[in-house]
Amino acid sequence: MRDGLLASHRSRRLAGAVAAALxxxxxxxxxxxxxxxxxxSIAAEGTGGGLRLDGEPGGMVRGxxxxxxxxxxxMTVRLQAADIGNAANGGADFRxxxxxxxxxxxxxxxxxxxxxxxSSRRVGFTARVPAGAAGGSHYAGVVxxxxxxxxxxxxxxxxxxxxxxxxxxxxxxxxxxxIRLPGPxxxxxxxxxxxxxxxxxxxxxxxxxxxxxxxFLPGARIRLRVVRDGRTVFGHRAGLGQMVPGSAIxxxxxxxxxxxxxxxxxxxxxxxxxxxxxxxDERVAFxxxxxxxxxxEGVAVTRSAIPxxxxxxxxxxxxxxxxxxxxxxxxxxxxxxxxxxx
Amino acid sequence: MSTFTFRRAGRLAAGIALTSALVAxxxxxxxxxxxxxxIDPGALTxxxxxxxxxxxxxxxxxxxxxxxxxxxxxxxxxxxxxGYTVTVSxxxxxxxxxxxxxxxxxxVSLETPAAPTSAEGLVAGPEVSGSGMRxxxxxxETIATAQIENGMGQWDFxxxxxxxxxxxxxxxxxxxxxxxxxxxxxxxL
Numbered sequence: 001m002r003d004g005l006l007a008s009h010r011s012r013r014l015a016g017a018v019a020a021a022l023x024x025x026x027x028x029x030x031x032x033x034x035x036x037x038x039x040x041s042i043a044a045e046g047t048g049g050g051l052r053l054d055g056e057p058g059g060m061v062r063g064x065x066x067x068x069x070x071x072x073x074x075m076t077v078r079l080q081a082a083d084i085g086n087a088a089n090g091g092a093d094f095r096x097x098x099x100x101x102x103x104x105x106x107x108x109x110x111x112x113x114x115x116x117x118x119s120s121r122r123v124g125f126t127a128r129v130p131a132g133a134a135g136g137s138h139y140a141g142v143v144x145x146x147x148x149x150x151x152x153x154x155x156x157x158x159x160x161x162x163x164x165x166x167x168x169x170x171x172x173x174x175x176x177x178x179i180r181l182p183g184p185x186x187x188x189x190x191x192x193x194x195x196x197x198x199x200x201x202x203x204x205x206x207x208x209x210x211x212x213x214x215x216f217l218p219g220a221r222i223r224l225r226v227v228r229d230g231r232t233v234f235g236h237r238a239g240l241g242q243m244v245p246g247s248a249i250x251x252x253x254x255x256x257x258x259x260x261x262x263x264x265x266x267x268x269x270x271x272x273x274x275x276x277x278x279x280x281d282e283r284v285a286f287x288x289x290x291x292x293x294x295x296x297e298g299v300a301v302t303r304s305a306i307p308x309x310x311x312x313x314x315x316x317x318x319x320x321x322x323x324x325x326x327x328x329x330x331x332x333x334x335x336x337x338x339x340x341x342x
Numbered sequence: 343m344s345t346f347t348f349r350r351a352g353r354l355a356a357g358i359a360l361t362s363a364l365v366a367x368x369x370x371x372x373x374x375x376x377x378x379x380x381i382d383p384g385a386l387t388x389x390x391x392x393x394x395x396x397x398x399x400x401x402x403x404x405x406x407x408x409x410x411x412x413x414x415x416x417x418x419x420x421x422x423x424x425g426y427t428v429t430v431s432x433x434x435x436x437x438x439x440x441x442x443x444x445x446x447x448x449x450v451s452l453e454t455p456a457a458p459t460s461a462e463g464l465v466a467g468p469e470v471s472g473s474g475m476r477x478x479x480x481x482x483e484t485i486a487t488a489q490i491e492n493g494m495g496q497w498d499f500x501x502x503x504x505x506x507x508x509x510x511x512x513x514x515x516x517x518x519x520x521x522x523x524x525x526x527x528x529x530x531l
Contacts, residue, residue: 038415041385043529048386048422050529068385084531089471091427091484092528139531158517161400163437165519167393167409167450167506173386174528199477200449200509216531241427241471241487242531250481254474297404297447 039071042144042173045122050176057181058131064124065142065175069115075146077113079123081106082141084176086211086249090219090241094141094174101246102138102179105129112147127179135183136214139244143174186213187275189220189243194266194282196259198290201297203255205266205284211243217272218242222251224268224280233257233264240270259286259294384419386426388527391499393506398519403512404447408504416458416468416527417496418488425488425530428468430523432478435508438517445511450521451475453505455485458497468493475507482526490530 044051045064053061069075082094083103095103105127113121125142149170156164192208205226211217220240226233234256243249263285270278391414398407416428432450437443454472468488476483486499508519
């Protein structure tokens, strides 16, 4: 019986594994058949990752991306060159506003393409490297946007004294372009300072980070403690994503609890991959001005004003309400049985 | 029993290989008896969430308005093992197109999403970055990162209620509120 159950279980697992394997195989083999509704994709031609091109100062390099519409509807795709900076907690931030870095070097062969359902198109680009460009790696990107995302949202009429709100969302897909010029590979990270930031009733500890050198940092681990009068107020451990050189990071750590006026010491370290360790020993002051601003801006953004310990007490009370009558009933039943048996 | 299972699994594996080769490139069959094919890479795509519109009555004092972000997902079918990041940024809120009318200190905050799940039972998915509420502005914030060899397949981020919080200042004007959240999925460098 047990063997039969095991065999049945095994065959179900086997069938599940086969089905999953078939699904993976079909997805890998025929992407159009598995097109999700998002539907927009961009990839460096010939590679599933980013583009890596070797160049010379004053020279020109060429590359191409493939833009795909995996959806069942026709799609107009906007293409933009981008600078790559650092997101606030590491990771590439593809910036398409005013280009000031290697994004300026790129010229796309098309800024907009119209794609039939489930079709793709190659879009080439050139990168003209300035004669005075420094050695090392320079980072740019190509960003694709479904033009339908850029249409203004339908207007919603507001009654008197009301706001009707719409949060529009834009879905961008991006591929990085690394242009490597001759020169040594160096990586570094520096801490430029620490500060307290109060906005929307939230207090944030901010660390100024400055990635340097000639190549990106693959990542870093950060570990610190906030100390007051020799006592740890709270600790923080986290990872930082990839960081390109020359783009400052304002790394924010949400303050735990409510700070009180006075000075706090921040101690710890940041361990970047491929670069020396950065020791942290900074002081920040929670001044009366910051306290007043925090007070003025109201309570921190929370979904519930009820402290978590109240929820725990309520949960315990709920359990008691269920368990107590049940226990009383069981005891009464037992004593009744005892009386009867006598 | 186990020999039988292995034999059957072997036959099934061969069947899967044959099926994928046929699906991938039916025209690529070279000669009778040969099984030859090409598996094309899939794509990296994101299905971005829907964001619930809202109505808010002004009170003359700063208050928070929470709205919902729907489910969203990232699918990496490239087979390249190169990871990716998802960042989010927000434009400064406007009322009827005017930023000043959104009030002094109007902000948009996003609750860090819960770790994504895989309907296929995959492991080693993208890691969620940070924790708690985070203020959004024009500078991108990374919300998820799939390191190299991670995050392949489809990863679903669950819908959550009230996880997008808008600070409506006391001096905000009535009218049509608009902010734009930009989700960017980018391949790792």
